[in-house]
Amino acid sequence: MNHTSIPTVSPLNLESKAAIQHKIDQKIKPVGSLGLLESIALKVALIQETEAPEISNPHLFVFAADHGITAEGVSPFPSEVTPQMVLNFLSGGAGINAFANRHGWSLKVVDAGVNFDFEAHPLLVDAKVKKGTGNFLKAPAMSESECLSAFVKASALVQEAKEAGANTIAFGEMGIGNTTTASLLMAKVLGLSGTECAGKGTGANEAIVARKAEVIDLALEKYADLKDPLAILSAMGGLEIAMVCGAMLEAAAQRMLIVVDGFIITSALLMAEQLCPEVLDYCVFAHQSNEQGHQKMLKHFNATPILQLGLRLGEGTGAALALPMIQSAVDFLNQMNSFETGGVATGE
Numbered sequence: 001m002n003h004t005s006i007p008t009v010s011p012l013n014l015e016s017k018a019a020i021q022h023k024i025d026q027k028i029k030p031v032g033s034l035g036l037l038e039s040i041a042l043k044v045a046l047i048q049e050t051e052a053p054e055i056s057n058p059h060l061f062v063f064a065a066d067h068g069i070t071a072e073g074v075s076p077f078p079s080e081v082t083p084q085m086v087l088n089f090l091s092g093g094a095g096i097n098a099f100a101n102r103h104g105w106s107l108k109v110v111d112a113g114v115n116f117d118f119e120a121h122p123l124l125v126d127a128k129v130k131k132g133t134g135n136f137l138k139a140p141a142m143s144e145s146e147c148l149s150a151f152v153k154a155s156a157l158v159q160e161a162k163e164a165g166a167n168t169i170a171f172g173e174m175g176i177g178n179t180t181t182a183s184l185l186m187a188k189v190l191g192l193s194g195t196e197c198a199g200k201g202t203g204a205n206e207a208i209v210a211r212k213a214e215v216i217d218l219a220l221e222k223y224a225d226l227k228d229p230l231a232i233l234s235a236m237g238g239l240e241i242a243m244v245c246g247a248m249l250e251a252a253a254q255r256m257l258i259v260v261d262g263f264i265i266t267s268a269l270l271m272a273e274q275l276c277p278e279v280l281d282y283c284v285f286a287h288q289s290n291e292q293g294h295q296k297m298l299k300h301f302n303a304t305p306i307l308q309l310g311l312r313l314g315e316g317t318g319a320a321l322a323l324p325m326i327q328s329a330v331d332f333l334n335q336m337n338s339f340e341t342g343g344v345a346t347g348e
């Protein structure tokens with residue numbers, strides 16, 4: 001897609017693939033015995049165009065925004081929880097803070113469109129496009145220019161992280177109602193129904209899940225004619241999802257490794273793929289969420305997630321937890337002896 005606000009992603013240069021694969025296969029281990037770690041090592045090496053890649057200063061951005069669709073009774077929690085959780089991210093008391101601290105991520109919280117005026121805080125980035133999306137059953141959630149403005153702000157953040165030495169990046173999200181938004185994007189792009197995509201989110205009961213499915217089907221009908229990904233993202237998306245989508249494209253354009261979190265973040269990747277499919281070359285999938293639609297999206301990407309812990313929290317928690325596995329993949333590539341240097345006899 002050609003638009004100046006949408007970063008252009010180049011596919012990976014595969015010239016060195018055979019040499020890197022050879023290096024992996026020559027390590028003192030049976031061929032393939034490090035499983036998924038081997039494909040992660042290969043991917044990171046290809047992205048960084050070196051046989052000795054490294055994970056430097058990983059950054060995790062949690063994007064927060066409010067959703068007009070909450071007026072339709074799609075979440076058991078009120079919208080006020082969005083700013084309340086942002087304040088918890090800032091004070092260090094949320095799930096993502098614990099895991100980011102433990103695993104060595106540099107954490108920033110981005111106000112993409114929360115319906116609240118925050119005081120300045122060192123961890124908070126003010127990138128507010130507007131105070132929450134509109135209810136997409138009534139009118140498009142945002143205009144295309146608001147969506148592109150989210151992309152521009154996201155690009156600036158990714159570029160700053162890159163300048164700070166980050167070559168690995170992850171995105172989390174907070175926005176009450178956003179599992180409905182993510183399910184709708186998924187339904188539209190994958191050609192599925194509301195029931196196939198709607199799940200429990202924060203813990204919705206059967207009646208709420210049924211309402212989510214109904215809302216999704218109504219929106220699919222309302223926007224049936226939309227084909228252009230930017231128009232779809234603007235009509236149905238959330239401000240945090242739009243920002244994550246733009247940030248993923250910029251990260252891939254900057255040749256950074258993208259660690260994909262759960263259901264909502266994967267829906268942003270679905271939109272990024274629509275805009276520029278090469279973005280997938282730069283992604284590893286951190287985990288499979290318990291949100292029912294996530295498995296279907298992962299299948300679409302033919303993705304093997306690193307972890308399966310039954311998480312359904314969001315905030316980037318799955319991505320944060322996966323970092324040590326990714327670092328271990330790079331470590332075996334850099335630190336293990338080969339059969340030759342280790343003096344080990346090869347098999348048949």
Ligand SMILES: Cc1cc2ncn([C@H]3O[C@H](COP(=O)(O)O)[C@@H](O)[C@H]3O)c2cc1C
Pocket residue numbers: 074075076077081085173174175176177178179180200201202203204313314315
């Ligand atoms: C206390 C709390 C902390 C959270 N942290 C992430 N989410 C997660 O739940 C929300 C989406 O679920 P739904 O579509 O059902 O509203 C998102 O904000 C997501 O990040 C949370 C939800 C709650 C209640």
Ligand SMILES: O=C(O)c1cccnc1
Pocket residue numbers: 179200201202261262263264265289290291294311312313314315
């Ligand atoms: O997988 C996720 O990202 C998720 C699932 C449920 C609620 N919030 C986030």
